[in-house]
Amino acid sequence: MKVIEAPLDGCLIIEPEVYSDSRGFFYESFHVERYRKEAGLNLPFVQDNFSYSERGVLRGLHFQRTRPQGKLVRVTHGESFDVAVDIRRGSTSFGQWYGLILSAENRRQFWMPPGFAHGFLALSETLAFEYKCTDYYQPEDEGGIAWDDPELAIQWPLQNGVPLKLSVKDSSAPMFSAYRDEIFL
Numbered sequence: 190m191k192v193i194e195a196p197l198d199g200c201l202i203i204e205p206e207v208y209s210d211s212r213g214f215f216y217e218s219f220h221v222e223r224y225r226k227e228a229g230l231n232l233p234f235v236q237d238n239f240s241y242s243e244r245g246v247l248r249g250l251h252f253q254r255t256r257p258q259g260k261l262v263r264v265t266h267g268e269s270f271d272v273a274v275d276i277r278r279g280s281t282s283f284g285q286w287y288g289l290i291l292s293a294e295n296r297r298q299f300w301m302p303p304g305f306a307h308g309f310l311a312l313s314e315t316l317a318f319e320y321k322c323t324d325y326y327q328p329e330d331e332g333g334i335a336w337d338d339p340e341l342a343i344q345w346p347l348q349n350g351v352p353l354k355l356s357v358k359d360s361s362a363p364m365f366s367a368y369r370d371e372i373f374l
C-alpha cells in the first residue's frame with residue numbers, strides 16, 4: 190500500500206494495493222499490523238460507521254470536544270470531497286483545512302488523528318461513506334463548525350444547480366471562532 194503525508198500534521202492518504210483480474214478487483218481495506226507498521230496507525234478502532242448521501246449533501250464539520258475521534262475514512266460507492274480541519278491549538282497546522290476527493294474509483298482512504306473537525310460533500314448521485322473511529326460516538330460531546338466559515342474559507346467544489354442539503358444542526362453550526370477559548374487535543 191502507498192502512504193502519502195497530507196499537508197495537515199498527522200493526516201495521511203492511504204492507497205491500498207488493488208488486485209484486479211477478469212472478475213473485478215480485491216483489496217484489503219484495513220489490516221492492523223500493516224497499518225501500524227506502514228502508516229503508524231496504532232490507535233485501536235472501536236466503531237465503524239456507514240452513511241449514505243445523495244448529491245449535494247454536506248455533512249459536517251463535526252468533532253468531539255473531550256473525546257476526539259481519530260477517523261479512517263473511505264468511499265465505497267460514488268465520490269465525495271472530504272475535508273479535515275486541524276483544531277489542535279498546539280499543532281503546526283492549527284486552523285488549516287485540507288480537502289481531497291475520495292471515491293470508489295480512486296479507492297483512497299484518508300486518516301485524520303484525534304483533534305480534527307471533519308466533513309464531506311457528496312459529489313455523485315449517491316454516496317456510500319464508510320469510516321473507522323478510535324473512540325465512541327458521544328452525542329453530548331459533539332461540536333460543530335459552519336461549513337462556510339469565512340475564517341476557514343474551505344473551497345468546497347459546489348456544483349452548479351445542485352442545492353446543498355444540510356441537517357438542521359449543520360445549518361446552524363457556529364463559526365470556528367466560537368471555540369477560541371477551548372483547548373482541543
Ligand SMILES: Cc1cn([C@H]2C[C@H](O)[C@@H](COP(=O)(O)OP(=O)(O)O[C@H]3O[C@H](C)C(=O)[C@H](O)[C@H]3O)O2)c(=O)[nH]c1=O
Nearest residue numbers: 238240248249250251252260307308309325326327356
Ligand atoms: C455520528 C453518529 C450518529 N449517530 C446517529 C445520531 C443521529 O440520530 C443520526 C445522524 O447523526 P448525524 O446527523 O450527526 O450524522 P452525520 O451528519 O453523518 O455526522 C457525521 O458526520 C461527520 C462527517 C463525521 O465525521 C461524524 O462521524 C459524524 O458527526 O445517527 C449514531 O448513532 N452514531 C454516530 O456515531
